[in-house]
Amino acid sequence: MSKNTYAILGTGALGGYYGGLLAKAGFDTHFLLRSDYEHVRDHGMTVESIRGDFTLSADQVQAYGDPADLPACDVAVVCLKTTQNEQLPELLANCVKPDGVVLVLQNGLHPETDAAALVGEDRVLGGLCFLCSNKIGPGHIQHLDYGHIHMGVYQPEAANSLAARHFPGVVEDFNAAGIETINVDDLRLSRWKKLVWNIPYNGLSVVLNQTTDVMMADPGTRRRIEALMHEVQAAALAVDGKVIEDAFIQKMLDYTAKMEPYKTSMMLDYEAGRAMEIEAIVGDPCQAAKAAGQAIPHIEEVYSGLRKAAND
Ligand SMILES: NC(=O)C1=CN([C@@H]2O[C@H](COP(=O)(O)OP(=O)(O)OC[C@H]3O[C@@H](n4cnc5c(N)ncnc54)[C@H](OP(=O)(O)O)[C@@H]3O)[C@@H](O)[C@H]2O)C=CC1
Ligand SMILES: CC(C)(CO)C(=O)C(=O)O
Structure with a gap:
């Protein structure tokens, strides 16, 4: 097992689940709450999981309430909502060693940019988390489905960067902790591919107030979902020259049809009156597509529906 130490910045649905697995596997893991x-x-913490429930006693959780108390770690894992990224300067100030890296596990087109501006692009890794997890109470995580991560370096052209050197060890640690982690060469393409799911389902879940199963059961909504997916595919090509195959769209539709009925995180945030990740997931791709001259009417419609919902 590597000697990497981990700081989990935000012990919520995602940070509590992955951080909990790292701690359970014996990695030196520090949780910011x-x-x-x-x-x-x-x-301590409780994780109810389809893969097996587990608890970490108070002695097993190194918990911190103040970012200034976190020790400098090899890997700081950003598990906040992107809407909370304005806190990153304070949160990242002490918890990464000078030769350490930041792993950003948030959703969005480029959630890594905030961390990269603080620590340098060459020290950033990103991960796409295919996870259905909720925080249902204090120190209480409920893992409902999936859990694998597609992980890559933010600056793939810098072959000898700190991020590139840390990357294999981090992937190995996550796999050793039981988090299936797949190494991706093209993080940017992976981010566009994840948006093929997040833009339609997160967006429409709020605009229509529906769970994934209800959306999939309605032929009109399913057509709208497919149209949104095709616009993300076109935007990826227009903005970055990234090719997403039609078969991938079909795979996402099949994946969702098989998923447990799911309330997206955006819908949960909306219902709870919390800020929604509208800009990271829908606004940033919209802006990038428009700048590239790519028409995305369905995505723009969802974007304005979300902004309206946020302001109501
Ligand atoms: N949940 C999931 O299944 C998935 C989530 N994601 C992405 O992962 C990211 C995180 O989402 P998720 O885990 O669901 O969100 P949560 O809201 O559950 O977790 C974020 C956590 O960060 C904590 N936090 C915020 N600010 C601070 C601070 N200053 N100090 C300490 N803790 C802080 C919050 O604390 P508090 O409890 O006080 O609010 C909260 O527990 C998002 O980008 C999301 O889109 C991606 C795939 C799946
Ligand atoms: C697609 C899903 C629900 C599970 O893979 C997810 O990862 C997300 O909410 O971003």
Whole structure:
């Protein structure tokens, strides 16, 4: 097992699940928490998972309520919502060693840019998390489905960067912890591919107030989903020259049809009155497509529906 140490920045649905698995596997893992810091410090964490429930006692969780107290780690894992990224200067100030790296596990077209601006592009890794997880109470994570990660370096052309040198060890650690992690050469293409799912389902879940199963059961909504997916495919090509095959769109439709009925994170945020990740997931791709001259009417319609929902 590697000697990498990990700082989990945001112990929510995703950070609690992956960080919990790393700690359970024996990796030196440090958890930054906010609202449930005292609870986790005193009682530990519980993960209910389709792969097997587990608990980490208070002694097994190295919990921190103040980012200034985090030790400098080899890998800082950004597990905040992108809407909370304005906190990154404070959160990343102490927790990464000078030769350490930042792994960004958020959704969006380019959520790595905020961390990269702080630590340098050559020290950033990104991961696309195919995970259905919710935080259902203090220190209480419910893992409902999937969980694999597609991970890559943010600056693939820099073959000898700190990120490139750390990358194999991080992938190995995650796999050793039971997190299936697949090495991707083209993180940017992977991000566009993830948006093929996130833009239609996250967006429409709020605009239509529906779970994935309800959306998939309605032929009109399914056509709208497919149209959105094809616009993401066209945007990826126009903006970055990235090719997404039609077969991939079909795969995402099949994947969702087989998924447990799912309330997207955007829908959960909307219902709870929290900020939604509208810009990272829909606004940034919209802006990039428009700048490249690519028409994306369905995506723009979803974007304005989301902005309206956020302001109501
Ligand atoms: N959940 C999932 O299944 C998936 C999520 N993602 C992506 O992962 C990212 C994280 O999502 P998710 O885990 O669902 O979000 P959550 O809201 O569950 O987790 C974010 C956590 O960050 C914590 N946090 C925010 N600011 C601070 C701070 N200053 N100090 C300490 N903790 C802080 C929050 O604390 P508090 O509890 O106090 O709010 C919260 O627990 C998003 O980009 C999402 O799109 C991607 C794929 C699947
Ligand atoms: C697509 C899904 C729901 C599960 O793979 C996910 O990863 C997300 O919410 O971003």
